[in-house]
Amino acid sequence: MLIGLDIGTSSVKGQMTAPGGECLSTYSAPCLTTHPAGGGAEQDPADWMRHVEAALARFAAHPRAAQVAAIGVTSQVNTHVFCDANARPLRPAITWQDTRAAVQAARLDAALTPQAKIAALGAPIPIDASHALSRMAWVAQLEPDLWQATAHVLLPKDHVIAGLTGEIASDPISAVGLVGTDLTYAGAILDLWPGASAVLPPLADPLDIVGRVTAGHPFAGTPVALGTMDAWAGMFGLGVAADRQAFYLSGTSDVLGLISSRGTGAAGIVTFPEWRGLRLHAGPTQSGGASLDWLSQVVGQEIDALARLAGDIADRGPLFLPHLQGERAPLWDSRSRGAFCGMTGATGPDDLVVAVMEGVAFSGRMALEAVETSGAQTVQRLRYGGGGARSDAWSRIRATALGRSLDRVASSDVGAVGATVMAGAASGAMGNLSDATAALVSLDRSFDPDPKEAPQIEERYAAFCELYRALGKVNDLINPVSDDG
Structure with a gap:
């Protein structure tokens, strides 16, 4: 048996899986994000540990719990926990959505030319407001005593692993x-x-066994695989583990990715160092499911109810720019803000839902096109999954907006599946990554673009890109540059 844990932005998820891929038990519980003024987005690390303990306690009650061979962990990244020497948090975790370090990021980013970044990192990866160094500079400026007490800056999965294994x-x-x-x-x-x-x-290597669960926790003595970030774990959870494969991971944010050994990187795209023969070019956007969650709060309807309102993209329907907290790939513009454009007195909730879904899909297309440039190849099919992929209507909109076919996987908890894949490979229980993904990942259905909608989509996508450019002066007015941190 294997256990996978995913410390996500909106929830902590876990699953216990049999060798043949049968899911024996699951756990899911929401995480609260608070939003301090000025673009803040924080979470309490104690919530993560509380949910991890609850998940492991549930799995420990299963009749086959004694057969668990390993535990794998993945998490959101560019979320930072400032800890003391005993790995105890000194403040709430600063999540990847937090843009308060934009001024510090701009200074750090300007200190290196694109050529210097390529020499250091292998690609011109930007230093943005979510970069670890930007966060350190921001904390040092605004909370100097806390920075002096900081002994470790950890990612969520690493903080959880420290809590489980020491x-x-x-x-x-x-x-x-x-x-x-x-x-x-x-x-x-x-x-x-x-x-x-x-x-x-x-x-250490993601497939290293970093430690064993210590006494006092469920599954004491069980090996824990180090694991890696949610985009990579989600990639494995989508069944992508070979060159020239691409994916669309839909969660709180969307991530478009391509494994390609050919490309050398491109501006605005995160090109990872090659690991075990895999070179990933990734475009993480800022807002995917978070946009629909925002709309649900505004109109007072649950997300599932909103999704049922969605129909086809209207030729004259409003456009939505999903930059509610700026945008990441490929723009890396923390000052951009969201907007509806083209509304009339007849615009209703169903029109807004379709506009939000289309706007998120267009952000995904912008990221995908940059990813293809980075990886020096185009793709026609993408593995597809995550919580935002559960809506058939949104899936059809995405396929048409991208002009690509999407093959949706059966499990929506792809991060937990990917963590399970890594636990299986790390422990030797399921061979290598390819063997583990083949055993644990299955497909649900495919969504193909509607060729009849292509001309309309091209016009609307061009207008979407122009909307972003046109709002620059508006953003300068409502979100002026500040040097006060």
């Missing part, structure tokens, strides 16, 4: 924008912020 470690894939092609910390990057190298955890 071991402090991270992996080079999750250390986005910090690691070179040799899978070690890039000195030219860490040198940008004094003290960075002292607080970042040592690196």
Whole structure:
């Protein structure tokens, strides 16, 4: 038996799986995100541990619990926990959605030319408001006493693993924008912020057994695989583990990715160092399911109810720019803001739902096109899954907006599946990654683009791109540059 845990943005999920892929037990519980003024987005690390303990306690009650061979963990990344020497959090975790370090990020990013970034990281990966160094600089400026007390800056999965095993470690894939092609910390990057190298955890391979669950927790003595970030785990949970395969991972944010050994990277795309023959080019957007969640709160309807309102994209329907907290790939513009455009007195909730779904899909298309440039190849089919993929209406809209076919996987908890895949490969219980993905991932159905809608979609996508450019002056007015942190 294997256990996979996913410390996500909206929830903590887990599953216990049999060798043939049968899911024996699951766990899911929501995580609260608070939003301090100025673009903040924080979570309480104690919530993650509470849910992890509850998940493991549930799995420990299963009749086959004694057969569990390993536990795998994945999580959101570019979410940072500032901890003391005993790995206890000193403040709430600063999540990847938090844009308060934009000023510090701009200074750090300007210190390196694109050529210097390529030399250090293998690709021109930007230093944005979610970068670890930006967060360190922001905390040091606004909370200097806390920065002085900081001994470790950990990702959520690494904080959870430390709580379960007592071991402090991270992996080079999750250390986005910090690691070179040799899978070690890039000195030219860490040198940008004094003290960075002292607080970042040592690196190990994602498929290493980093420790064993200590006494006092369910499954004491069970090996724990180090694992890696949610985009990679989700990729494995979608069944993608070979060159020239692409994926669309739909969650709180969307991630478009392509494994390609051909490309050398492109501006705005995160190109990871090659690991076990896999070189991933990824475009993480800022808002996917989060946009529909926002709309559900505004109109006072549950997300599932909203999704049922969605129909086809209207030729004259409103456009939506889903930059509610800026945008990541490929724009990396933390100051951009969301907008509806083209509404009339007849615009209703169903029109807004379709506009939000289409706008998120167009952000995904913008990221995918940049990913294809980065990977030097185009794709016609993508593996597809995640919580936002459960809606058939949204899936049809995405396929048509992208002009690509989407093959949806059966499980919506692809992060937990991917963590299970890594636990199986790390423990030797399921061979290598390809064997594990083949055993644990199955397809649900496919969605193909509607060729009749192509001309209309092209016009609307061009207008979507123009809407972003046109709103620059509006963003300058309502979101002026500040130097106060």
